[in-house]
Amino acid sequence: MSVRRLHTEQPDSFAFTAENLTWAEGQIRKYPQGRKSSAVIPLLWRAQEQHGWLTEPAIRTVAEMLDMAPIRVLEVATFYTMYNLKPVGKHYVQVCGNISCMLRGSDELMQACEREIGPRDTINEDLDMSWTEVECAGACTNAPVVAIGDDYIEDLTGEKLAEIIGKIARGEAVKPGPQNGRHSSEPEGGATSLLNEEAIFEAWKAFSPKMPNEKAAEPELLADKHEELELIADAHDEPELLEDDHVEPVLLAEAPEGGADNLKLIKGVGPKLEGILHELGVYTFAQVAEWTPENVAWVDGRLKFKGRIARDGWIDQCKLLASGQETEFSKRTKKGDA
Numbered sequence: 001m002s003v004r005r006l007h008t009e010q011p012d013s014f015a016f017t018a019e020n021l022t023w024a025e026g027q028i029r030k031y032p033q034g035r036k037s038s039a040v041i042p043l044l045w046r047a048q049e050q051h052g053w054l055t056e057p058a059i060r061t062v063a064e065m066l067d068m069a070p071i072r073v074l075e076v077a078t079f080y081t082m083y084n085l086k087p088v089g090k091h092y093v094q095v096c097g098n099i100s101c102m103l104r105g106s107d108e109l110m111q112a113c114e115r116e117i118g119p120r121d122t123i124n125e126d127l128d129m130s131w132t133e134v135e136c137a138g139a140c141t142n143a144p145v146v147a148i149g150d151d152y153i154e155d156l157t158g159e160k161l162a163e164i165i166g167k168i169a170r171g172e173a174v175k176p177g178p179q180n181g182r183h184s185s186e187p188e189g190g191a192t193s194l195l196n197e198e199a200i201f202e203a204w205k206a207f208s209p210k211m212p213n214e215k216a217a218e219p220e221l222l223a224d225k226h227e228e229l230e231l232i233a234d235a236h237d238e239p240e241l242l243e244d245d246h247v248e249p250v251l252l253a254e255a256p257e258g259g260a261d262n263l264k265l266i267k268g269v270g271p272k273l274e275g276i277l278h279e280l281g282v283y284t285f286a287q288v289a290e291w292t293p294e295n296v297a298w299v300d301g302r303l304k305f306k307g308r309i310a311r312d313g314w315i316d317q318c319k320l321l322a323s324g325q326e327t328e329f330s331k332r333t334k335k336g337d338a
């Protein structure tokens with residue numbers, strides 16, 4: 001990490017342009033009386049944008065505008081590597097050398113910079129380019145990373161960075177972001193967790209109590225599932241029949257004449273589950289109403305969440321529905337409330 005000191009050569013003075021001054025005063029007004037110092041970071045940033053690097057007179061000017069001791073502003077300016085305390089090239093490469101980037105090859109990137117641009121913190125006049133080391137760039141999941149101007153270039157190798165420097169030198173556009181085929185910071189080689197629907201629901205369930213407006217956020221997926229998932233945890237203690245005791249219930253090769261019942265009127269059955277039941281040969285309330293515990297165990301073993309049939313009381317619901325009566329859930333579903 002570089003030592004951060006003010007440049008030895010400094011201009012005599014600094015003043016914001018009229019436009020920047022108006023902007024700076026607007027920033028200061030955002031904060032309550034006596035809290036002007038909160039605007040120190042944006043004002044220093046604007047001063048740097050105006051001049052190209054942050055000068056000592058600019059630091060003093062900002063201190064004066066914010067009623068701060070100059071040393072306090074200097075502390076901020078020397079702490080954050082986003083402030084350039086000496087002149088930099090028009091194309092300024094900031095190589096992150098912090099732990100993640102170091103472990104993923106930032107040394108190689110710095111060697112590429114030395115080779116292609118020159119010594120650290122020295123402007124290559126021909127390329128109008130300079131480079132330095134910073135830490136941490138805050139994009140550790142895409143290490144190693146460099147910032148060039150306002151862009152982050154991620155998932156780099158020394159060779160790739162050398163190519164990029166060449167492109168910049170030739171005035172060619174450089175694509176920001178990951179350079180190894182990743183779209184953002186997803187795992188290389190594809191997902192490694194939440195690989196199936198059950199795991200996704202479990203993760204969602206753990207998170208959902210804190211989520212406001214979950215129905216509005218994902219109506220189809222969540223409206224019906226929420227209640228089901230709330231009950232899953234309670235179901236784990238239920239005794240299960242041994243595999244040998246599972247008995248196939250009466251199944252139909254196809255929907256009966258007159259059509260299948262709307263199995264989504266059973267609380268706990270959504271469109272997906274209805275499809276699975278159809279595939280198994282279950283089309284009517286009457287079929288479900290007749291299931292024995294052994295039949296339930298057989299069907300349960302073919303569903304994604306074991307225990308849901310007993311938990312939601314499918315058989316009792318289906319006895320009512322098969323006899324033409326309604327359940328609370330079927331009434332709400334028909335009204336469009338469930």
Ligand code: FES
Nearest residue numbers: 096098101139140
């Ligand atoms: S360690 Fe380099 S971005 Fe965080």
